[in-house]
Amino acid sequence: xxxxxxxxxxxxxxxxxxxxWLLTKFSGLDFEEIVTAPDDPSARAEILLxxxxxxxxxxxxEGAVVWDTLAIAxxxxxxxxxAGLLPxxxxxxxxCRSISGEIHSGFTTLRASLPVNLKxxxxxxxxxxxxxxxIDRVWFIWRDCLEKSGGxxxxxxxxxMADAMYAPVVTRFVTYDVKLAPPLxxxxxxxxxxxxxxxWIAAAKEEPAEIEELEVxx
Numbered sequence: 001x002x003x004x005x006x007x008x009x010x011x012x013x014x015x016x017x018x019x020x021w022l023l024t025k026f027s028g029l030d031f032e033e034i035v036t037a038p039d040d041p042s043a044r045a046e047i048l049l050x051x052x053x054x055x056x057x058x059x060x061x062e063g064a065v066v067w068d069t070l071a072i073a074x075x076x077x078x079x080x081x082x083a084g085l086l087p088x089x090x091x092x093x094x095x096c097r098s099i100s101g102e103i104h105s106g107f108t109t110l111r112a113s114l115p116v117n118l119k120x121x122x123x124x125x126x127x128x129x130x131x132x133x134x135i136d137r138v139w140f141i142w143r144d145c146l147e148k149s150g151g152x153x154x155x156x157x158x159x160x161m162a163d164a165m166y167a168p169v170v171t172r173f174v175t176y177d178v179k180l181a182p183p184l185x186x187x188x189x190x191x192x193x194x195x196x197x198x199x200w201i202a203a204a205k206e207e208p209a210e211i212e213e214l215e216v217x218x
Contacts, residue, residue: 003030003031003032004024004029004030004031004032004059004060004061004062005031005032005033005034005059005060005061006020006021006024006031006032006033006034006057006058006059006060007034007035007036007056007057007058007059007060008020008021008033008034008035008036008056008057009035009036009037009056009057010204010207011035011118011200011203011204011207012116012117012118012119012204012205012207013115013116013117013118014056014116015111015116015168016056016057016069017056017057018116018167018168018171018200019057019069019164019165019167019168020057020058020059020069020072021033021057021196021200022163022164022167022196022197022200023069023072023073023076023085023161023164024059024072024076025196026076026083026085026159026161026163026164026196027076027077027079027080027083027085028080028082028083029061029076029079029080031059031061036056055067057069057072059072059075059076061075061079069104069164069165070100070101070104073085073100073161073164073165077161084158084159084160085160085161086160086161087155087156087158087160092149092155095145095155096154096155096160096161096162097161099141099145099154099162099165099166100161100162100165102141103138103165103166103169104165106134107134107137107138107169109128109130109131109133109134110131110134110135110138110169110172113127113128113130113131114127114131114172114175114176114178115172116168116171116172116175117175118171118175118200118201118204118205119204119205119207120175121174121175121177122175122176122177123177124177125176125177125178127176127178135173135178138166138169139180139181139184141166142154142166142184142187143181143183143184145162146183146184146187151183151186151187151190152186152187152190153187153190154166154187159194163191166191167191167197170187170188170191170192171192171201173188174188174192
C-alpha cells in the first residue's frame with residue numbers, strides 16, 4: 001500500500017502547514033513529507049495570506065486528495081478514529097469543532113500583525129489594539145477549555161484537532177513575547193514541549209530561506 005503524502009511549505013513561516021502536519025502526526029497515519037519551496041508562487045501566496053484558495057497543506061491518501069486544514073482534520077478523524085482527534089463526548093466534539101473553525105476563519109489582525117516566524121524573537125514587541133482584541137479572544141477560549149477539561153490540552157489528556165489548530169498561535173506568543181497568565185503559560189509550554197513541535201521547530205531553524213515581508217524590524 002502506498003504511503004500517504006503531505007505537501008507543506010515553509011516550516012518557519014507557514015501556520016497552515018504546521019497545522020496540517022501536526023494533525024497528521026497526531027492521527028498516527030504514516031506519511032511522507034513533500035516540501036514546496038518558499039519561493040514557489042503558490043506557497044508564497046499561502047504564507048503571505050494573499051491566496052483566497054489555500055491548497056497547502058495537501059494530504060493524499062489511498063486515492064483521496066484533501067486540502068484545507070479543517071478538511072484534513074475531519075478526514076483523518078474518519079480514517080484514524082482511534083487517534084481521538086475529536087473528543088468522544090458529543091458536546092465536547094461540537095465545542096472542539098467550533099473553536100477550530102473560529103481560528104481557521106478569523107483572527108485576521110492577529111495573523112497579519114504577528115506573523116509566524118519560528119526563528120525570530122522580538123522581546124517587548126508592540127501589539128496593535130486590534131490584535132490585542134484577537135489575543136484576548138484566544139485567551140478566553142483557552143481558559144474556558146482548560147477550566148472545563150482540567151488540561152493539560154484543551155480537551156483534557158488527549159490531544160485533539162483544536163490543539164493542532166491553536167499551536168501556531170502558541171508560537172506567535174513565544175516569538176513576540178506575549179505575556180500569559182500562569183494557566184495559559186502552562187498550556188503554551190505543554191504545546192511547545194511536544195516532541196512533534198520540537199521536531200518541527202528544529203527543522204524550521206535549519207531553513208536557509210527568508211521571506212523579507214515576514215521579517216519584523218524592531
